[in-house]
Amino acid sequence: MQTTLKVILLFVLISAAGFAQNGFDEEDSIEVYVIDSFIPPDNPTVFNLSFFSSEPAKSKVVFNEDIEFEISNELSEEHRIQIDLTKADFKTETVSYIIFVEDSLGKINQSDKYEFELQEEVQMEGESNFLLLCLFGGTVFLLPNPALVITEEESYFSLTKEIALLTFRGSYRYPAGYIAAEYSHIFGAPQKNILRLGYKHFIVTPGIEYISPGLNGFTNFKGFNGISPELSIGWFKIFNTFTVYTRYRFNFKPGESGSNFHEVSLGLYSSFFSLYF
Numbered sequence: 001m002q003t004t005l006k007v008i009l010l011f012v013l014i015s016a017a018g019f020a021q022n023g024f025d026e027e028d029s030i031e032v033y034v035i036d037s038f039i040p041p042d043n044p045t046v047f048n049l050s051f052f053s054s055e056p057a058k059s060k061v062v063f064n065e066d067i068e069f070e071i072s073n074e075l076s077e078e079h080r081i082q083i084d085l086t087k088a089d090f091k092t093e094t095v096s097y098i099i100f101v102e103d104s105l106g107k108i109n110q111s112d113k114y115e116f117e118l119q120e121e122v123q124m125e126g127e128s129n130f131l132l133l134c135l136f137g138g139t140v141f142l143l144p145n146p147a148l149v150i151t152e153e154e155s156y157f158s159l160t161k162e163i164a165l166l167t168f169r170g171s172y173r174y175p176a177g178y179i180a181a182e183y184s185h186i187f188g189a190p191q192k193n194i195l196r197l198g199y200k201h202f203i204v205t206p207g208i209e210y211i212s213p214g215l216n217g218f219t220n221f222k223g224f225n226g227i228s229p230e231l232s233i234g235w236f237k238i239f240n241t242f243t244v245y246t247r248y249r250f251n252f253k254p255g256e257s258g259s260n261f262h263e264v265s266l267g268l269y270s271s272f273f274s275l276y277f
Helices: 002-028 120-142
Strands: 032-038 046-063 067-084 094-102 108-110 114-117 145-150 155-168 177-186 193-201 210-219 225-238 242-253 256-269
Touching: 032 094, 032 114, 155 256, 193 225, 210 242, 225 256
Parallel strands: none
Antiparallel strands: 032 046, 046 067, 046 094, 094 108, 094 114, 145 155, 145 256, 155 177, 177 193, 193 210, 210 225, 225 242, 242 256
């Protein structure tokens, strides 16, 4: 009988602890209370959104999981924005959106998913914007990045093309990281053609876009194999899709001291053509 009472008491204590923990988690999260969310009949290209957060927070809205607009970059409980829908590349008539809020400690919460219907005027303009973005994105996708290669003897000019293969979801601003393949041609160098495969990690940083440490393995398929740690800094965005960055990379072949060389490059980052996980 005493054993049974002890088991029941233990079960009650565990349940109470779980309930208290759940209550704490709910209390700790930021709630989003949508006040207005509409497209006025006399202006079908503008989306109006206003809401309150349960505590001061920064906020953004993300449409269709990939098109984002900043609402407030300062801590506030009242959030309001008017968005020109013709500037977004919507590909569907029904548009979903999620509101993200970030408190003073950097903790991020999100709202439920909401939806609205585009008017015909916006759909036509959106199709045009999407085509323009595809053309520009295709051009950027084909353009290589310039780089300066510095060895112990001399320096060389290089062109590098990086392709993001797999991207891992992170915050509403940038992914957690991505796996990329990269081909480099170094003009006039003993090792002219190098293929790399590596992982880049994103750290969103105030004042700039991000800091991204990475690690790659490289080869020229002729016995020159090595490792290349790197560090990229994302400075600013253009067209709300591409981020201008600079990158420093140190390349070395383990056990061969004379093979070390440095790289400094300039490029544009986008996960436009990547697969998300």
